[in-house]
Amino acid sequence: MASRQHVAMTGNEAVAHAMRQINPDVVAAYPITPQTDIVQFFSQFVADGVVKTEFVTVESEHSAMSATIGAAASGARAMTATSSQGLALMWEMLHIASGYRLPIVMPVVNRTLSGPINIHCDHSDTMGALTTGWIQLYSESAQEAYDNMIQAVRIAEHPDVQLPVMVCQDGFITSHGIENLEVLSDEEVAQFIGEYKPVYSVLDVNRPITVGPLVLPDYLFEMKFQQAKAMEAARRVILEVGKEYGRLTGREYGFFEGYRLEDAERVIVVLSSTAGTTRVVVDELRRKGEKVGLLKPRVIRPFPASELREALSHARAVAIMDRAETFSTQGGPLFCEIRAAFYDAPERPLMRNYIFGLGGRDVGTSQIEKVFADLAADLARGSVKTPVSYLDVRE
Amino acid sequence: MATLRELSRMPEMLVPGHRMCAGCGAPIVVRQVLRAAHGPVVVANATGCLEVSTTVYPFTSWQCPWIHTAFESTAASLSGVEAAYKSLKRQGKISQEIKFVAFGGDGGTYDIGLQSLSGALERGHKMVYVCYDNGAYMNTGIQRSSATPKGAETTTSPVGKVQAGKPRSRKDLTKIVAAHNIPYVAQVSPAHWNDLYAKAEKAFAADGPAFLNAIAPCPRGWRHDSSETIEMCRLAVDTCFWPLYEVENGKIRVTYKPKEKKPLVEFLKRQGRFNHLFKPGNEGLLEELQQEVDRQWEALLAQSES
Numbered sequence: 060m061a062s063r064q065h066v067a068m069t070g071n072e073a074v075a076h077a078m079r080q081i082n083p084d085v086v087a088a089y090p091i092t093p094q095t096d097i098v099q100f101f102s103q104f105v106a107d108g109v110v111k112t113e114f115v116t117v118e119s120e121h122s123a124m125s126a127t128i129g130a131a132a133s134g135a136r137a138m139t140a141t142s143s144q145g146l147a148l149m150w151e152m153l154h155i156a157s158g159y160r161l162p163i164v165m166p167v168v169n170r171t172l173s174g175p176i177n178i179h180c181d182h183s184d185t186m187g188a189l190t191t192g193w194i195q196l197y198s199e200s201a202q203e204a205y206d207n208m209i210q211a212v213r214i215a216e217h218p219d220v221q222l223p224v225m226v227c228q229d230g231f232i233t234s235h236g237i238e239n240l241e242v243l244s245d246e247e248v249a250q251f252i253g254e255y256k257p258v259y260s261v262l263d264v265n266r267p268i269t270v271g272p273l274v275l276p277d278y279l280f281e282m283k284f285q286q287a288k289a290m291e292a293a294r295r296v297i298l299e300v301g302k303e304y305g306r307l308t309g310r311e312y313g314f315f316e317g318y319r320l321e322d323a324e325r326v327i328v329v330l331s332s333t334a335g336t337t338r339v340v341v342d343e344l345r346r347k348g349e350k351v352g353l354l355k356p357r358v359i360r361p362f363p364a365s366e367l368r369e370a371l372s373h374a375r376a377v378a379i380m381d382r383a384e385t386f387s388t389q390g391g392p393l394f395c396e397i398r399a400a401f402y403d404a405p406e407r408p409l410m411r412n413y414i415f416g417l418g419g420r421d422v423g424t425s426q427i428e429k430v431f432a433d434l435a436a437d438l439a440r441g442s443v444k445t446p447v448s449y450l451d452v453r454e
Numbered sequence: 455m456a457t458l459r460e461l462s463r464m465p466e467m468l469v470p471g472h473r474m475c476a477g478c479g480a481p482i483v484v485r486q487v488l489r490a491a492h493g494p495v496v497v498a499n500a501t502g503c504l505e506v507s508t509t510v511y512p513f514t515s516w517q518c519p520w521i522h523t524a525f526e527s528t529a530a531s532l533s534g535v536e537a538a539y540k541s542l543k544r545q546g547k548i549s550q551e552i553k554f555v556a557f558g559g560d561g562g563t564y565d566i567g568l569q570s571l572s573g574a575l576e577r578g579h580k581m582v583y584v585c586y587d588n589g590a591y592m593n594t595g596i597q598r599s600s601a602t603p604k605g606a607e608t609t610t611s612p613v614g615k616v617q618a619g620k621p622r623s624r625k626d627l628t629k630i631v632a633a634h635n636i637p638y639v640a641q642v643s644p645a646h647w648n649d650l651y652a653k654a655e656k657a658f659a660a661d662g663p664a665f666l667n668a669i670a671p672c673p674r675g676w677r678h679d680s681s682e683t684i685e686m687c688r689l690a691v692d693t694c695f696w697p698l699y700e701v702e703n704g705k706i707r708v709t710y711k712p713k714e715k716k717p718l719v720e721f722l723k724r725q726g727r728f729n730h731l732f733k734p735g736n737e738g739l740l741e742e743l744q745q746e747v748d749r750q751w752e753a754l755l756a757q758s759e760s
Binding site: 084085087111112113115116117118119121122123125126127128129130131132133134135137151152155260261262263264267268269270271272273274275278 | 494495496498505506509510511512514516517518519520521522523524526527530531532533534535536537538539540541542544545548550552569570572573574576577
């Protein structure tokens with residue numbers, strides 16, 4: 060594609076389009092609802108000869124990640140894509156991808172984990188992967204999923220990072236919804252991501268290396284320390300790449316997006332597509348003179364604790380929405396981490412958690428209005444009565 | 455056919471200094487197979503004795519590129535390496551001819567890695583997969599696998615008051631692999647080094663996936679003296695417990711017929727894992743094991759083209 064275009068695409072199509080433009084050396088993937096379209100679109104690109112990719116049609120997601128790791132260790136730009144059970148089946152290999160410092164980019168179309176089985180959106184799949192050493196970017200829309208894909212390549216491959224990246228979008232809501240977005244030209248993408256120059260490769264037979272040896276207590280700790288340092292370095296790189304992408308497209312990306320946040324007294328923190336619904340409610344309430352706002356995290360691995368604290372420092376009441384239940388009985392993962400970020404803060408807003416939207420339970424404006432109303436009641440009371448509650452569930 | 459002298463002068467890909475046990479069959483298999491690669495080779499290794507004992511960081515015994523990812527993922531990971539090779543070669547970024555070989559034990563091949571092996575075979579990656587079959591999970595301390603022979607004692611098929619070792623027969627993985635209709639499948643034994651070398655050459659030359667199933671005694675698990683490894687390999691073949699044959703483009707051929715087929719007990723009685731079978735009361739079980747070997751050998755001969 061020679062020039063920038065405005066196109067109508069689903070989230071899955073936008074991600075597949077980005078993959079075509081990234082033109083990876085190897086893609087190894089297995090179909091799963093709601094990610095399937097990505098694999099189908101990409102299969103067609105391969106069949107039409109518009110990518111240079113060697114496409115490995117593996118027999119499971121475990122093998123998808125295993126083959127992607129093998130390809131990445133061979134100095135190839137390697138990708139896969141998955142959802143839900145597929146991500147769960149990869150779990151063992153997710154740690155190996157990050158532990159081997161392989162810059163793999165993987166779109167994840169968020170879907171709830173069984174059981175019982177359900178194909179619809181929540182974030183239990185990727186929230187279960189918070190400890191796997193992958194960078195996680197969340198996308199509200201097809202546009203953001205596309206933009207995150209392009210940036211993820213640069214973030215993953217940066218010499219100071221060398222870590223895999225998940226690009227998440229909401230199953231069906233975003234993945235199957237058609238929206239208008241602007242896509243870059245193929246040349247712009249090629250130029251932005253640049254040529255991949257791996258430092259090591261198992262295909263370099265003149266300089267043989269041993270990948271994945273047995274590492275005992277005398278060295279493993281140092282390797283994990285270096286991995287943690289790389290995740291720390293990713294904080295800087297994510298911002299640099301986001302700025303550069305902004306100069307190219309006019310769409311700059313940071314750790315999160317604030318909407319009418321500056322003077323907001325009541326704030327909802329929510330990931331991905333629900334942020335769009337929240338934005339509508341913020342506008343409605345603002346028209347009525349209510350000081351409400353939205354904070355939509357984009358990056359939660361690495362976790363931008365100090366930046367989130369700063370951005371929420373003026374708020375008086377904050378509702379943190381988790382589309383995942385991790386059964387700690389102390390609230391969802393986003394809530395626990397943001398609340399922990401305020402431990403050392405001189406002033407802390409009232410903070411409460413909602414578990415919402417599990418298994419694709421729809422979240423409309425009325426539910427978001429209720430959350431803002433609950434925050435108002437907390438403020439009037441001066442305290443949070445129910446720190447963790449379940450939004451729109453039959454108790 | 456190379457002579458032993460020629461083979462001994464070929465470059466080693468797995469060099470001394472590793473921590474494999476004395477008498478272990480696995481490194482013998484590896485060294486014999488890699489001699490037949492004739493050029494650059496990339497090795498993938500399943501989790502297991504061979505992997506942990508040859509790559510204790512910051513050291514490695516491998517003179518060629520080597521990759522390990524996990525226990526069950528070896529064939530899949532190597533298929534990713536091979537896919538990268540094809541892609542980069544097509545783009546002109548690599549010009550050398552490189553061969554790809556995986557080594558996994560029976561646990562990583564017959565059991566936990568069977569799915570990823572089957573997938574890689576069906577997809578047709580040009581790679582040689584070598585199973586070093588020592589008939590149990592030796593790395594974790596001798597637990598039964600689906601390659602453990604019936605009657606063998608392991609720590610998870612112990613001999614007790616109501617059980618005489620493993621109650622089930624072993625899986626015939628070589629036949630299962632052959633059912634994938636890949637270009638080349640063979641059973642090999644390090645005692646028959648010339649047969650093994652010739653089959654490894656065919657495997658590397660195959661236009662698609664190839665599979666070698668190699669018997670690889672474990673002195674610890676089989677409970678024989680570490681000096682007797684090659685003898686155990688020979689007895690396995692001469693009793694027809696481990697027939698040497700190949701399946702080349704669908705044609706089955708027995709490559710070695712013992713002049714005089716030895717009774718199975720000659721193989722069993724040398725190994726401590728079968729001690730209990732020679733106690734009074736287990737004669738029937740011994741007979742049953744002999745009959746099973748006979749049945750399988752006769753069936754193989756009937757299928758063999760020459």
